Amino acid sequence: MISFELLLGVAIVAGFVGAMSGMGGGIILIPALTLVGIDIKHAIAVSILSIIATSSGSASAYARDHITNLKVGMFLEMFTIIGALVGASITIASSTRPLYIAFGAVLLGSWAALLFAGHASWHASTQDGFTRWLELEGSYPDQALGETISYKARRAYYGAPAMFGAGLIAGLLGIGAGAVKVLIHDLIMGLPPKVSTTTSNLIIGVTALAGTSAYLAAGLIDPGLAAPVVLGVVLGAFLGTRLLVKLTNKAVRRFFLVVLLVLAVEMIIRGLRG
């Protein structure tokens, strides 16, 4: 039996680091939980449950500030939830070794994304007929610029199947996969960065619920583990967003690069050794 204090501590750190880096809690939480001796499937299940709390918490503020695009979110959710159910079913049926390797690969991907992170400049794009039919457009108040930015999304026909893939990764590994969703919003659908991240947050909550239900039905949600972890992650995320150190700070960024790489290598080695 792992002590409550240790679980709470691990969860607070994971939530804090996740919020501060903008990567979300799961990507740090799951490797950390497996390091203190939790089985990876239980770690994945409790992580996806805690993601409902962290994403809904931040999504609530963005929605009230009118930055989130509800229509974009609700259209794409149709695809992510099905992906999450498929992903969770694969994990439930899978043996643990491939899960370690897959998680290690995602950590390596996040490491690479952070290493090569650049800010693509957003510019208004022309809309296709299908996306117009879906009414995927809007405007939001940009406080930094002091004006209202109007935008029209495009290529929803590519965005939708890509979102199935994002949901699959989320359900499979118990993470929010926010980075994948933001990439789809930015690169495929041409949403402005703020709308893209906040709408991704909204989608993550519902996607995590679909995954959580599958894990609950499989008997993988343990309230004794869930209670301290969910509470800790939410507390850590709250502190992390308040401090707002974000990745502009070079030292912080370098620290995350090292953490991600170490965790990635560690997970892959454990997967290979069995």
Place this chain on the structure above:
Amino acid sequence: MDSSNLPIGTKASHERELQLDMDVLVGYILQTGVLLSMALVGAGLFWTWLRTGRTALDYQINRMNLFDFVMHEARLVAHGMFGPRLLVNLGITCLMLTPFVRVGASVVYFAGVLKNWKYTLFTSIVLIVLTYSLFLR
């Protein structure tokens, strides 16, 4: 057409206002759900600590979906077995119902207020898939 540039009082600007109200509604549902569930889980852990002097809850739930889970809790309440575990379970249930209620409220809002049938259909599909997933075995 960008509805935000239209003069106030037109149908489009009225629709835009209703959509802004929906943002607020969704925001409050999410916030209330998360705060309530965290309060329940926190209270449950605190109660365990008061009763036993420790905070560990060493139990697992067997394979059951959210519906079984809720029914199980309802039976405990009906038998007056109101304990810290029940609070933790209620907290977890409340957390899982938060996005579900958000989607449900969106269906009602798209249908009843915005009368947007396209999005009533889309959100209904999300609600149906989520309902199915909550009844998974």
